[in-house]
Structure formats: C-alpha cells, structure tokens
Amino acid sequence: MVNIGLDVSSMSDSVMTTATEVAHKLEVNNLTISYDGTPALSNVNLSVREHEIFGIIGPANAGKTSFLKSLNRMDTFNSSMSVNGQIRFNGLDIHNLKNIYALRSRIGVVFPLPVGLPLTIYENVALSPRLRGIKKRRELDEIVERCLTRAALWDEVKDRLNSLGSLLSGGQQQRLTIARALSQEPDLLMLDEFSIAVDPVTTMRIEDVLKELKQDMTIILVTNLVQQARRLADRTAFFLEGECVEVGVTEDLFTGQGKDQRTLDYIEGKFG
Amino acid sequence: MSDTNTLSQTAALDFDRRNLDWYIDKIIQALVFIAGISAIIFIIGIFVFITIEGFGFLLEDFSFREFFLSQYWEPSDEDAPEYGILALIAGTASVTGLAMIVAIPFSLGAAIFIGEFATGKTREFLKVLVELLAAIPSVVWGFIGLSIMNPLIIQIFDVPVGLNVLNAGIILGLMAAPIMTSIAEDALKAVPDRYREAAEALGATRWQVIFKTVLPAAKNGLLGAVLLGMGRGFGETMAVLMATGHAVNIPGSVFDPVRALTATIAAELGETAVGSPHYQALFTIGIFLFIITFLINLTADLIVRGIRKG
Structure with missing residues (x-):
C-alpha cells in the first residue's frame, strides 16, 4: 500500500520536472557516492543542458570519474560502490529503469586509458550497431567509416580494418574507443581525460570534432587540462576532494567571476 | 680527500672478495637447477625404459601394417599370434570422443557460471567443489561405472550389458570435466575486466558481453582446456578398464563394449x-600412448602459452 503511494508521488514529480525544465538533459540531485562506506563524492547538485559541452575539472581524487560511472550505472560492476541520490536522464530516474542496457547504449563512454576490445578494428566499431540489430553489411560499413573518420582515425586504419584493434598504438586505440562511442549514436557522450594517451596534434583534432558533435549530442568532458575545459566547455564544474565546489559558465570561472576563491586558485595553478 | 680515498679502496677490496652470501647463492642455484631438470630427466628416463622394453618386438615381430591396421589383438595365440591395435585405438578414440561430447558443454558451462556470474561465497564454494571433484580417484569412478551406470544403462536403454562405450564415455567425461572447468575458468579470469566494462558500457547485456567479448578473448585458453581434458581421457586407465566391457571390438554403436589401449x-x-613378444608388444603400445599424450599435451601447452603472449 505504502509503495503505491510512493510511486504516484514520484511519477507526478517526474512529469513536473520534464514539463518545467525540458532543456535539461541530465539532472543530479543530492548525489553521494561511496566506496565501502568511504565517501568519494558528496551531495552533488547540478544539471547538464541539452547540446552543451559540460566540463568537469579538478585534481586527482576529486570524484570526477566516480561521477561519470554513476551516470551510466557502472556502479553495478563494483559491489563496493554505492550511489545515493537522484539522477535524471531525459527526465527519467536512472535508478528505477527497467532496462539498464538500453540506457547504457544511449551513453557513450571514453575511458582515460584506451580499451580496444580484443576484436578487429572493424568489429570494435561495428559491435554497438550490431547489438542494436543492424545486420546489413553496407549499413555497417557506412557507420564504421563515418565514426572512424569523425574520430580522426580513418586514414590511418582504412587499409587494415581487419587487424586486431589491440595492436594499434595507444593514441590510435584511444581514437578507436572514441569511434566506438560514436558508433552508439549516443545521446550523451562522456569523455574521461581522453587526451592522456593522445598526442597534442591529435588532441586538437579531436577537440574540433567534439565542437561539431555538440550539434548532435550532449557532451560531458572530464579533464585534467584546465585549458582544454576553457577551449571546449560551455559550462564547467569544479570538483575538489569529493565536493562539487561550483558550477558556472566556463568563461566566468576563468575570468575570476566564480563564487569560490578555490576555483580560481586551481585554474591559475596555485594548487592541484 | 684522503678519507674518500681509503673508503673507495676498501670498497674496491670488497668487490674482489667472495663472501658466504656469494657461495650460498651458487649452491642454491645448483640445487634448484637439479630439481628443475629432474622432471625432464625422469621423462626421458621413462621414455628410454619403455623403448628398451619394447625394442625386441619393434625389431623382430613388428609389422607397421599389422600393428596399426589389423583389428585382431590375439597375442596369446600359440600358432599365429596377431598384434593389431586398430580395435584398441577405436576403443580409446570412441570413448574419449564421447567423453569430450559430455565434458565440453558441462565444463564450459560451469566455467562461465563460476567465472562470469557467480560472486562471493557461491563462487569460492563452487571452485573448491570443482577441485574436489578433480581429486576423486579414477578407481572410484570405475566403481560408479560398474555399480551405478551399468544397471542404469541396462534399464533405460533395454540392452543386455551396460558396460560399453556409452558408460565409459560418460564416466570419462565426468572425470575430465572438473579439470577442464578449472583451466577454462582460469582462461576466462585472464580476460581483463576492462574489456567487460567497455562492452557493458556499450549497452551489451551480460550474455552479449560473454559471447562477443570474453569468449573470443579466451578462446585459446578454452581450446587448451579441452585438449588437456582430452589428454586426460586418452591416458585414463582404471575407470576405462572397469566401464568399457573390455572386449576387443570396433564399436558399431555406443552400446558396444570396447577395449582401450x-x-x-x-x-x-x-x-x-x-x-x-607379447610383453614387448604391450610396451610398444606404451610407446604409442606416450607419443600421443605427449603431442596432445604439447599442443595444449603451446596454445595456452599463446594467449599469455597475445
């Protein structure tokens, strides 16, 4: 009986949210993440708008990666990780979804260290379309070429699509994982320090691609390079030691118009 | 200035002097070396021994044609003894083949469950259980074949005798399954978790992750597990002796009794x-078995090694 009452209230809640703030792709309320009881991130409240690049900056152990992991429910891999609070993706509470796989298929993730699956280059990119049920070779060919081109990798691998993805160099594998994330045709693309394993020239090429992709999707960019956030992000959040210090328009934060002194200190390299 | 000089002079003296540690190190190196090569020496010794024992037969009565192509194993015939092992090879091969058909689905299924789905205590419990199963002596399995499988097969299939290819194949399959499970599970565990996470992040279900990512990545190790299980089946003696019916016969169906090498x-x-000559002929069979199991194990080992490098 009590359950039914709760369901109704949460339903009307979600209807209201979608009605009033339809432009919000992602809403995070009172999010707390802990590992075996030790909090890694506490009480985060923020929202990400549709078609923006949302930057997250902050030193190591700030909780940035944990934050991303909670967004596509990767906490299910790790029994010690517990997520509390509310996350709404397209207005839906992601902890009450019936099909978590469908959620993940709409969210592309690029990990800090490249993970080329032990498949051929072609299959790495074609895997997600195949999981969606696309079977026609011509259609797959087209997706593979488009995604690899967007990830600035096509020219280097077009003659060896059938060799193993794990044989590529680190930077190439990273671009392969970007291509793979794009092959999901994601609603939301999350990049976790993607440029760690990529050389500066390629980084700039990928950054240009991200600016274009903004038309089609929402992007969350976690980065250690504050200047990268400045170049790309429309708004930026500053995470520090498990706390979301502030969220603001990127340019404001970088010109000292933020609310918290620690943000400017970090950006200017006084600590970090 | 002079201080540093004397210091470096004493150091130089130390460089040129062998102390106790140095000798202990050398002695232990030698002992470990002996222990290490002893396995190889034993294997070569065994091979040399069985070759010598079978040598007289190989030189005199041995005919390649008769040995491998005749299905008559009649070594105690006083007038014209015949030494054909074709029926024995067929016996061993049919039993091992059936055993693999039984063992592969069981062991791969068990390995996937233990490695990919079971967690925490269930997983530890199952692993211990599998190790325990692998340690059951083969004579116990043979006894199960004789006293449980035999009447069961007679009852279910309405055949006169239950000691046959089917009985021995199932027994051997159950015997080989634990060790295959254990090795296959190791192969699955060797697949890094980041592959699973990456595939799941793409929206793949658990089964899709296993089927499209984990199994392809572990395929060499799994093949190695199957081959090692096969080697085990090939060399198994006691259970096979008790469950096959021990009749020299090229089997026409799984209900025929056979005899293994x-x-x-x-x-x-x-x-x-x-x-x-009979004694020596048996040793020649031994040489043949030795070579076959050696080849199977070598192949399995090379394949398993292959994944570690790749």
Whole structure:
C-alpha cells in the first residue's frame, strides 16, 4: 500500500520536472557516492543542458570519474560502490529503469586509458550497431567509416580494418574507443581525460570534432587540462576532494567571476 | 680527500672478495637447477625404459601394417599370434570422443557460471567443489561405472550389458570435466575486466558481453582446456578398464563394449612372461600412448602459452 503511494508521488514529480525544465538533459540531485562506506563524492547538485559541452575539472581524487560511472550505472560492476541520490536522464530516474542496457547504449563512454576490445578494428566499431540489430553489411560499413573518420582515425586504419584493434598504438586505440562511442549514436557522450594517451596534434583534432558533435549530442568532458575545459566547455564544474565546489559558465570561472576563491586558485595553478 | 680515498679502496677490496652470501647463492642455484631438470630427466628416463622394453618386438615381430591396421589383438595365440591395435585405438578414440561430447558443454558451462556470474561465497564454494571433484580417484569412478551406470544403462536403454562405450564415455567425461572447468575458468579470469566494462558500457547485456567479448578473448585458453581434458581421457586407465566391457571390438554403436589401449596394458602386463613378444608388444603400445599424450599435451601447452603472449 505504502509503495503505491510512493510511486504516484514520484511519477507526478517526474512529469513536473520534464514539463518545467525540458532543456535539461541530465539532472543530479543530492548525489553521494561511496566506496565501502568511504565517501568519494558528496551531495552533488547540478544539471547538464541539452547540446552543451559540460566540463568537469579538478585534481586527482576529486570524484570526477566516480561521477561519470554513476551516470551510466557502472556502479553495478563494483559491489563496493554505492550511489545515493537522484539522477535524471531525459527526465527519467536512472535508478528505477527497467532496462539498464538500453540506457547504457544511449551513453557513450571514453575511458582515460584506451580499451580496444580484443576484436578487429572493424568489429570494435561495428559491435554497438550490431547489438542494436543492424545486420546489413553496407549499413555497417557506412557507420564504421563515418565514426572512424569523425574520430580522426580513418586514414590511418582504412587499409587494415581487419587487424586486431589491440595492436594499434595507444593514441590510435584511444581514437578507436572514441569511434566506438560514436558508433552508439549516443545521446550523451562522456569523455574521461581522453587526451592522456593522445598526442597534442591529435588532441586538437579531436577537440574540433567534439565542437561539431555538440550539434548532435550532449557532451560531458572530464579533464585534467584546465585549458582544454576553457577551449571546449560551455559550462564547467569544479570538483575538489569529493565536493562539487561550483558550477558556472566556463568563461566566468576563468575570468575570476566564480563564487569560490578555490576555483580560481586551481585554474591559475596555485594548487592541484 | 684522503678519507674518500681509503673508503673507495676498501670498497674496491670488497668487490674482489667472495663472501658466504656469494657461495650460498651458487649452491642454491645448483640445487634448484637439479630439481628443475629432474622432471625432464625422469621423462626421458621413462621414455628410454619403455623403448628398451619394447625394442625386441619393434625389431623382430613388428609389422607397421599389422600393428596399426589389423583389428585382431590375439597375442596369446600359440600358432599365429596377431598384434593389431586398430580395435584398441577405436576403443580409446570412441570413448574419449564421447567423453569430450559430455565434458565440453558441462565444463564450459560451469566455467562461465563460476567465472562470469557467480560472486562471493557461491563462487569460492563452487571452485573448491570443482577441485574436489578433480581429486576423486579414477578407481572410484570405475566403481560408479560398474555399480551405478551399468544397471542404469541396462534399464533405460533395454540392452543386455551396460558396460560399453556409452558408460565409459560418460564416466570419462565426468572425470575430465572438473579439470577442464578449472583451466577454462582460469582462461576466462585472464580476460581483463576492462574489456567487460567497455562492452557493458556499450549497452551489451551480460550474455552479449560473454559471447562477443570474453569468449573470443579466451578462446585459446578454452581450446587448451579441452585438449588437456582430452589428454586426460586418452591416458585414463582404471575407470576405462572397469566401464568399457573390455572386449576387443570396433564399436558399431555406443552400446558396444570396447577395449582401450591403456586398459589392455593394465590387464595383460601382469600375465605375460617378461621379455616375451607379447610383453614387448604391450610396451610398444606404451610407446604409442606416450607419443600421443605427449603431442596432445604439447599442443595444449603451446596454445595456452599463446594467449599469455597475445
């Protein structure tokens, strides 16, 4: 009986949210993440708008990666990780979804260290379309070429699509994982320090691609390079030691118009 | 200035002097070396021994054609003994083949469950259980074949005798499954978790992750597991001796009794005169078995090694 009452209230809640703030792709309320009881991130409240690049900056152990992991429910891999609070993706509470796989298929993730699956280059990119049920070779060919081109990798691998993805160099594998994330045709693309394993020239090429992709999707960019956030992000959040210090328009934060002194200190390299 | 000079001079003296640690190190190196190569020496010794024992037969009565192509194993015929192992090879091969058909689905299924789905205590419990199963002596399995499987097969399939290819194949399959499970599970565990996470992040379900990512990545190790199980089946003696029916026969169906190469040696060696052609012929079978199991194990080992490098 009590359950039914709760369901109704949460339903009307979600209807209201979608009605009033339809432009919000992602809403995070009172999010707390802990590992075996030790909090890694506490009480985060923020929202990400549709078609923006949302930057997250902050030193190591700030909780940035944990934050991303909670967004596509990767906490299910790790029994010690517990997520509390509310996350709404397209207005839906992601902890009450019936099909978590469908959620993940709409969210592309690029990990800090490249993970080329032990498949051929072609299959790495074609895997997600195949999981969606696309079977026609011509259609797959087209997706593979488009995604690899967007990830600035096509020219280097077009003659060896059938060799193993794990044989590529680190930077190439990273671009392969970007291509793979794009092959999901994601609603939301999350990049976790993607440029760690990529050389500066390629980084700039990928950054240009991200600016274009903004038309089609929402992007969350976690980065250690504050200047990268400045170049790309429309708004930026500053995470520090498990706390979301502030969220603001990127340019404001970088010109000292933020609310918290620690943000400017970090950006200017006084600590970090 | 002079201080540093004397210091470096004493150091230089130390460089040129062998102390106790140095000698202990050398002695231990030598001991470990001996222990290490002893396995190789034993294997070569065994091979040399069985070759010598079978040598007289190989030189005199051995005919390649008769040995491998005749289905008559009649070594105790006084007038014209015949030494054909074709029926014995067929016996071993049919039993091992059936055993693999039984063992592969069981062991791969168990390995996937233990490695990919079970967690925490369930997983530990199952692993211990599998190790325990692998340690059951083969004579116990043979006993199960004789006393449980035999009447069961007679009852279910309405055949006169339950000691046949089916019985031995199932027993051997159950025997080989634990060790195959254990090795296959190791192969699955060797697949890094980041592959699973990456595939799941793409929206793949658990089964899709296993089927499209984990199994392809572990395929060499899994093949190695199957081959090692096969080697085990090939060399198994006691259970096979008890469950096959021990009749020299090329089987036409799974309900025919057969006789295995290993069981022939075990059953007949005690009754032959040392040095007689029959005795030597049994040792020649031993050489043949040795070579086959060696080749299977070597292949399995090379394949398993292959994944570690890749």
